[in-house]
Amino acid sequence: MINDLDTFIFDFDLTLADSSxxxxxxxxxxxxxxxxxxxxxxxxxxxxxxTLEDGFQQxxxxxxxxxxxxxxxxxxxxxDDVMAAQTYFFDGAVETLAKLRSMGCKTGIVxxxxxxxxxETFEKQQKPLEVDMIIxxxxxxxxKPAPTGLNTIISKLGSQKDKTLYVGDSYIDAETAVNAGVAxxxxxxxxxxADVFKxxxxxxxxxxxxxxxxKYIFI
Numbered sequence: 001m002i003n004d005l006d007t008f009i010f011d012f013d014l015t016l017a018d019s020s021x022x023x024x025x026x027x028x029x030x031x032x033x034x035x036x037x038x039x040x041x042x043x044x045x046x047x048x049x050x051t052l053e054d055g056f057q058q059x060x061x062x063x064x065x066x067x068x069x070x071x072x073x074x075x076x077x078x079x080d081d082v083m084a085a086q087t088y089f090f091d092g093a094v095e096t097l098a099k100l101r102s103m104g105c106k107t108g109i110v111x112x113x114x115x116x117x118x119x120e121t122f123e124k125q126q127k128p129l130e131v132d133m134i135i136x137x138x139x140x141x142x143x144k145p146a147p148t149g150l151n152t153i154i155s156k157l158g159s160q161k162d163k164t165l166y167v168g169d170s171y172i173d174a175e176t177a178v179n180a181g182v183a184x185x186x187x188x189x190x191x192x193x194a195d196v197f198k199x200x201x202x203x204x205x206x207x208x209x210x211x212x213x214x215k216y217i218f219i
Contacts, residue, residue: 005164008100008106008165009154009166010107010108011111011166012111013048013169015169015173015190015209017121019086019113019121023045024041025078027039027044027055031056031071039059044059047059049169049170051137053072083121084117087121090189090208094128107130107132108132108133108135108153109131109135110134110153110166111149115134115139116136117136119134135152145176146176154182161180165182167185168186173186184200185205185206188205188206
């Protein structure tokens with residue numbers, strides 16, 4: 001297959017789609033409901049890619065696990081109203097997924113976002129779900145950068161690690177790829193800079209999905 005790769009796995013938030021506006025709304029709502037100071041959009045943006053629990057802790061210092069779970073429920077309830085409707089796919093993302101499948105490649109998504117939310121986003125935005133499998137936070141007990149999700153999807157797709165590329169926007173994604181032992185391609189559509197990605201064994205660092213595949217994969 002392309003460059004000896006036949007399996008392409010993607011992170012979701014800020015890799016395939018921009019959900020930041022909805023995430024800002026959900027975090028502001030949740031922290032306000034629990035009486036915490038509302039952080040800036042930049043502070044919230046820098047938590048995207050973390051689990052919600054880790055995001056809460058980073059933003060307001062909460063450490064009580066029961067409180068974190070109550071906050072998660074509040075966040076998810078708000079997300080039910082706004083998340084899918086205010087998430088927009090990056091230029092070329094859906095088309096790239098479709099082209100990969102048309103070429104016989106295996107495709108998937110591994111995210112800390114709920115799987116059902118990702119499916120809902122494709123439906124809400126009226127985009128074809130051009131992936132073979134999605135692993136969301138409800139599908140694993142250990143989240144990124146643990147390799148559990150990535151290992152699971154590679155196994156279920158019947159793929160080999162040396163023919164798999166994981167694509168993500170965060171240093172967390174880079175660490176996930178390292179921990180799973182697969183090649184990693186970085187896109188700078190999230191909060192992690194190109195300089196940070198250079199610390200990892202990265203296949204390539206690009207401005208986004210469209211550049212990555214037009215310049216380095218579909219050749």
